[in-house]
Amino acid sequence: MKRIILSVFSITLLLSSCKKDDAPNYNSNVKADLSVEFDNVVGSSNLQLNTGSYTNGVGQSFNVTKLKYYVSNFVLTNVDGSVYTVPQKDCYFLIDESDATTYKPKLSIPEGEYKSLSFVLGVDSLRNTMDINQRTGVLDVSAAAADMYWSWNSGYIFFKIEGTSPGVAPFKYHVGGFGGYTTATTNNLRTFTLDLRTRGTAQVKSGKSANIHLFVDVLKAITGTTNMTFGTPAEIHSPTAGIPIANNYSSMIVHDHTEN
Amino acid sequence: MNRKHFIVIFIFVAGICACNKDVLEEIFQGFQKPINFPQPVYHFETNPITKERYELGRKLFYDPILSVDNTISCGSCHIQTSAFTHHGHSVSHGIFDSLGTRNSPPIMNLAWNTSFMWDGGIVDLDLQSIAPITNHIEMGETMPNVLQKLRASSTYPVLFEKAWGSQEITSNNFLKSLSQFMVMCVSSNSKYDSVSRNLGVSFTGDEQEGYTLVKQKCTPCHQEPLFTDYSFRNNGISISGVNDLGRGLVTQIDTDKYKFKVPSLRNLTYTAPYMHDGRFFTLEAVIDHYSNQVQNTPNLDPIFKQGGQLGISLTANEKQKIIVFLKTLNDKGFLFDKRFSEQ
Structure with missing residues (x-):
């Protein structure tokens, strides 16, 4: 009897574990919520606007008074290899460190388990050249985008970091440049493709709310291939001047974990 | 033919002229391509010209409310009697009498312009107005504030409703109204x-x-x-x-x-x-x-x-x-x- 009980128990255990491994039944015809969290950090510290004190790559201490950037064009790859591209019109987000409601863009994607996430830092050239009536929400030049737009050289600012450092002029680094309208010019758009398998795939299912938690290390935007020195220059306001920062920030976003 | 006849004929002709003038003012002809001009490049398909939108654009063009201290309108540096330039000014004065570095270009035949500004930095006429409005030495305003002032005014919400079917004042209908006025400024009768x-x-x-x-x-x-x-x-x-x-x-x-x-x-x-x-x-x-x-x-x-x-x-x-x-x-x-x- 004891043996039988043990067997039954084992079988039950096996069955239930099988069921668990089998994961939820995904219905790819149904869309569910997925959020992608952009958690801004400075090296190994959480970013605290204004109050936090940090040190750059050349030993200057600094604080950050403003941090804003666009993310767009999200693409997710299912573990079965299928690819889902979030419709472009729903896919522009402005992450603003001073506004916690912007940290976790919400996407609506088909149920499934996803192994890879890709997105663009910036506003792609197509949207950058679209009719004004397509520039709504975070792209509205009279609202959210008012300080994220270059009027003199039509185009969005992709990434903006400002702050102060003792003894030098406040730094203002504004990076944009979508590659030009009629002439090929500087392109500071950067695409991030993050493999989620090591630190947790995203299980997207109705009634649940999976969250892909990313760390955005803004220290990397000002250190790295080019170590920015505050004060020289104090400000960056053009596509070409922004190239070193764009090159730096192309490695600033990593996948930390996924909350399923 | 006696004098009385003359007077009668004169009054009759005058009457016809007066009628004609009234009729002409009534009929809004929209954008007309001069027959000796090529096809325009402006995207009329996304901003079809209407009388109300054009008139709203004209009102905005001449309204200093678009500048930070309500002193400078588009028309301040683009004066019609100088073909919409700033006659006699090498470079123009903006708010607080600040001087720019470039000569204000004429607003004429913009429907054929492939880019705007002396350096072509602006690629769409609808995006052009943002530049002088927000330039700190021209009009020194912010776009959100301009729209806020228009929304708070007693006249504009009604005019936007007449023109665009809604009192809502947006980047789209604000900028496109200005574009309508500017593309209508066709100079082709030399x-x-x-x-x-x-x-x-x-x-x-x-x-x-x-x-x-x-x-x-x-x-x-x-x-x-x-x-x-x-x-x-x-x-x-x-x-x-x-x-x-x-x-x-x-x-x-x-x-x-x-x-x-x-x-x-x-x-x-x-x-x-x-x-x-x-x-x-x-x-x-x-x-x-x-x-x-x-x-x-x-x-x-x-x-x-x-x-x-x-x-x-x-x-x-x-x-x-x-x-x-x-x-x-x-x-x-x-x-x-x-x-x-x-x-």
């Missing part, structure tokens, strides 16, 4: 146009000779019928202390440094001073520049260094005839067309 359209007018001998010279010496840059090819070129004017890189500022490409957009030659009599910084006060000075003051600065257009010679060779007689012809490009009616005036 003597040159009358000759082109075979309206029974012909050039004088000097004008005809000047016309031939312009076609020989001033093309392809100043191409008919708009007298510009909208390209960016360095025409060899000396580099000023401001060291304005022009097109090079926008593209940040070395070979674009010191290039500026080729301006139209229409209405030149009214749009002095000339060049991107208004450095030449007379047409004679401009033509003298081309004939013997061209400097071999970086990216000088190859047109100005043919045959080992800088500039364009012109005799005094040729210069004078070119100027005679250029005056046939004046369209005085445009300067006084009530449709384009502050109401």
